[in-house]
Amino acid sequence: MELPRRERGDELCRPGELTAVRARLRALSRRHDLVSVIACAFDHRTRMLPFIYADTRMAPAGARAVGAALVDAGFAKTRIVLQQWNRNFRPAQMRLDGRIPDLFLVSSMQMHSAPANALLRDACQIEPAHRPLIIGGGPRAIYEPWTFFGADPQDPWGADVVVTGEEFVLLSLLEALLSIRAGGESMRTAFGRARDGGLLDGIPGLVYARTDHHGVPEELIDTGIQRLVGDLDELPHPVLGYRLLEPPSHKPTLGAQALPPDLVRKHSPIASLVLTFGCKFACPYCPIPAYNQRQHRVKSGPRIADEMVRLRTEYGIPYYFGTDDNFFNDKQRTLEILETLARTTVCGDRFRRSIRWGTEATVHDTLQSKEHLPLANEAGIRWLWLGVEDMTATLVKKGQSVDRTSEAFRALRDQRICPMPMMMHHDSQPLCTPGKPYGLLNQVRLLRQAGAVSLQVLMITPSTGSKLYVEAFTSGLAYDSVAGRPVEPRMLDGNYVVASRHPQPWRKQLNIMAAYLYFYNPVRFLLALVRPKTANHFADPIWQLVGMYGVVQTIRRTFGWAVRLVFGGIRRRRNAPASPLPMRGVGGQPASHALRPAPAGGQRRRDRLALPIAGPGGWELARPAGGDASDVIERPAIALPARVDPIT
Ligand code: B12
Ligand code: SF4
Structure with missing residues (x-):
């Protein structure tokens, strides 16, 4: 909801x-x-x-x-x-x-x-x-x-x-x-x-x-839904926040002083900065458009330039990440930002020599702004994370396709901007489809060929505040526990298979590992050394190294879950998480932030849910089923301990 x-x-x-x-x-x-x-x-x-x-x-x-x-x-x-x-x-x-x-x-x-x-x-x-x-x-x-x-x-x-x-x-x-x-x-x-x-x-x-x-x-x-600040130039300057950071330590207490400015860069070489908020798409698994009340909010070009230059000169931070939902969402406003940055100098140096940054956008809007990508380069953009999700647009359609994705990647590479695809794996997507671009590995291969430098593959997972959230629970799609081990909040990051109708969900878990291993591995690292995908010869091998370390961590942390999925009994949820305390709005109004149950599957609702989704076993099956079957166990549980890791 x-x-x-x-x-x-x-x-x-x-x-x-x-x-x-x-x-x-x-x-x-x-x-x-x-x-x-x-x-x-x-x-x-x-x-x-x-x-x-x-x-x-x-x-x-x-x-x-x-x-x-x-x-x-x-x-x-x-x-x-x-x-x-x-x-x-x-x-x-x-x-x-x-x-x-x-x-x-x-x-x-x-x-x-x-x-x-x-x-x-x-x-x-x-x-x-x-x-x-x-x-x-x-x-x-x-x-x-x-x-x-x-x-x-x-x-x-x-x-x-x-x-x-x-x-x-x-x-x-x-x-x-x-x-x-x-x-x-x-x-x-x-x-x-x-x-x-x-x-x-x-x-x-x-x-x-x-x-x-x-x-x-x-x-x-x-007290209800907040009013949003529309003009982001009204926000306090981010330079203030960096003066307050507690230095890294192992102590339970606070240090006498905050982290000195000259050490900020060492611990936080990347600065995340609010540039814009909002996205014109309405993917049913994403909470962002509703959070933003369907508004698009921006900072002005001069304000962004001032923030980056001050952070660069006061703390030495060279890399930036725009916290945008879809940076190219509004072409005119994007151009205004890019033109200002391209004109700006940092201590007499061209902006793009001093400041490098990346952000998120859709394939569709990147192509809409294709002719302005040279300007994006001048403005310092070096990485663009693209919500490709599924190149064949079977999972969700937002203007992407195999050809359009490859075209966007090529256009970015021509301008020395690294395309960073973000993919979503789902029940109906096989690991491999020989000769067709539908399988996960087929898509990863195509993306790498098109110039992808990094890879994100996440299993589609119920996201709080999205259209499909409540129904993922009431329909029994979301797991409560597997082999006696409860699904914990820390596992709701898309790295764990925690909501699936697949008869062998462990395959999905292993598919994610396989995709990462296919993308980040020693052979590809060596190839990246001799034939890098990036203009900077070191960038591609460095991403490979970080990725390989990440693969080890991902497998180390999620392999046990895959084993549970193989042998364990899956207990599904029938109710979405809700407040255990009564919640009400001011003056007897319903509470805006209390999740209310989804209406029982009427025709209109089913149509809407089915619209962007297709494929057997996928999210279109997430429809309310009758009865409360919170304790349905699909396979007999074996005696795996319901271990909960210590937090640290
Ligand atoms: C940048 C970003 C990242 C970065 C950095 C995150 C970071 N820690 O800085 C990276 C790439 C690392 C990242 C990773 C992930 N992210 Co992220 N990320 C974002 C993104 C795009 C911007 C976050 C941001 O900096 N926003 C700008 C700041 C100013 O906004 P804010 O954090 O919301 O804070 C404002 C208010 O919330 C409030 N506020 C915040 N804290 C407090 C505290 C108090 C006391 C008060 C009063 C107010 C307050 O005031 C702030 C100023 O307005 C958001 C989407 C978005 N547009 O916000 C997702 C988002 C935060 N990410 C999300 C997720 C799920 C993830 C991942 C799990 C994805 C994944 N599967 O890997 C991982 C988690 C990694 C990890 N181990 O933590 C979700 C979180 C959902 C949730 N309900 O918690 C978000 C919201 C996206 C979404 N689905 O809508 N992410
Ligand atoms: S394009 Fe991205 S940010 Fe926009 S609604 Fe879809 S998932 Fe959310």
């Missing part, structure tokens, strides 16, 4: 609204000496392909954006702890400026839920009188805010409030709290008063708990 859409015309903040709240907070902050710690949750068990290097060497933009917003608002005593670099960090022991922080913020993706919950639990060990106000946020919060609240009265833990939106929501919350906070009052107490006085209910994008007198949550209140 997708996030509901706000009323037409009311999706965006008014122009200047974020700038105004930033200014008001700056005035307010002079009277409040706040200390804040932001922790970015990271489950190290998720380290494998396709992002084995970028996952730890690119300080996440979300936590940095929150930090930048706090500093910009006047709260300079802020530190960002990345579990990527600090896996032993314990919030109960954190002190900054000699104090227990006033605010403790946790940023988490869904797959990093386990360490995020451990952080929240640990923070709740702090005595209530000194406990910081605990705020949750990030992609997990956007789609499943209830997961930040413990529901067991015997074991209370959790956030005080969850932000289901972006900087504007957080800053609006802080403004509301600081406007009533008495001198010396804790932020948590001020929050309690604001909540009980209804002060938070006018800020869309929050979920908070109403608690009993022991502090145990009784119900969750959802």
Whole structure:
């Protein structure tokens, strides 16, 4: 189920609204000496392909954006702890400026839920009188805010409030709290008063708990879908966030100083930067268009140039990754960005000599902008991740085909831009189809021939906030456990087969390994040394080396799951994950972020689901079936231990 859409015309903040709240907070902050710690949750068990290097060497933009917003608002005593670099960090022991922080913020993706919950639990060990106000946020919060609240009265833990939106929501919350906070009052107490006085209910994008007198949550209140900031130039500058990073360490406590600017590049040589948000396509397995309320939001060319140049000169960061959903989505606005960057110089040097960057786009839009690819080269683009998914467009149609994909790859290579395909494996796709381009290996081969430098192959997996999400569960497509081992959030990354109708799902798991091994291997490495696919002679072999290391990690981590799929009994789910606590909107409205069951398979719904999908055993089978068969076991379980790996 997708996030509901706000009323037409009311999706965006008014122009200047974020700038105004930033200014008001700056005035307010002079009277409040706040200390804040932001922790970015990271489950190290998720380290494998396709992002084995970028996952730890690119300080996440979300936590940095929150930090930048706090500093910009006047709260300079802020530190960002990345579990990527600090896996032993314990919030109960954190002190900054000699104090227990006033605010403790946790940023988490869904797959990093386990360490995020451990952080929240640990923070709740702090005595209530000194406990910081605990705020949750990030992609997990956007789609499943209830997961930040413990529901067991015997074991209370959790956030005080969850932000289901972006900087504007957080800053609006802080403004509301600081406007009533008495001198010396804790932020948590001020929050309690604001909540009980209804002060938070006018800020869309929050979920908070109403608690009993022991502090145990009784119900969750959802203030609705956030308003999005349309003009991304209003966002605080990302240069601020890099000043706040906690240096890598093995200690549970915080260091005396943040990472010095001259060491930022060493630990985070790639900077992820928000350039645009949104995509005009509507792939049924993707939550992005609904999250963006079908809006396309952009930064201006001059602003992007300023961000990259300042990050390059202040921290020395040479590589950038645009967090775009589809960079070429709007040709005119893309051209404006590219033209500005191509004109910009960095310390007298041409932009593309100093700054190299990559981003994501679709095959269709890349071809639409084909004649502008020389400009993209001038603007410093060196890598383009393309959502090819399935070259034959059997899984989903978004303007790609074997010929069009090859054409786009050739056009990119001509401009020294590395094409980086992202593929989706699905039930109806065989490993190999001799003489036809449908099989997974056939497509990988074609992609490499066309110039692919890296490869992403993921199994199609229910994605929170997508159209198909709830139905993947209610139809019994999604697994609950295999051979007694539960499907955990960390496994929802597409690397594990956790939703399939294939009679031999282990084949799917092995297919992914085979595709990676076919692409990254010592023979190809040697070939890349003599006949690289890239203009830079070293780039192709280096990608091969990183890829080979990644393949080893992927096989090491997922092979056991393949074995379970061979021998184990599969228990399927019949219900989508939902809040164990009652959830409601403000004024008795339904809660916008509570997943509601999909309507029982009427004709209209079936038609819509079947539209982009074809092939036996694929997602078109994901239709509600009658009865609750949550405990259907397809093969007798053998006695494999239901082991759960330690988090670190
Ligand atoms: C760049 C990116 C990556 C990068 C870097 C990720 C990183 N850690 O920096 C790489 C390539 C490594 C990556 C990998 C993966 N990614 Co990714 N990635 C993205 C992408 C395109 C941009 C993320 C970003 O930086 N956005 C910009 C920042 C500013 O936005 P943000 O993080 O959402 O933060 C904002 C708000 O959420 C909020 N916020 C964030 N934290 C907090 C905390 C608090 C306290 C508050 C109040 C607010 C708040 O404020 C921020 C500012 O607006 C997003 C899609 C998207 N457009 O967002 C997917 C996305 C984050 N990725 C996703 C996924 C699934 C993955 C992978 C599992 C894919 C895969 N199978 O390999 C892996 C996971 C790897 C791993 N081990 O962690 C999903 C997460 C889904 C979910 N519900 O958790 C997303 C959302 C895509 C999607 N499906 O919609 N990814
Ligand atoms: S093209 Fe990519 S970003 Fe756009 S809806 Fe499809 S999967 Fe999502």
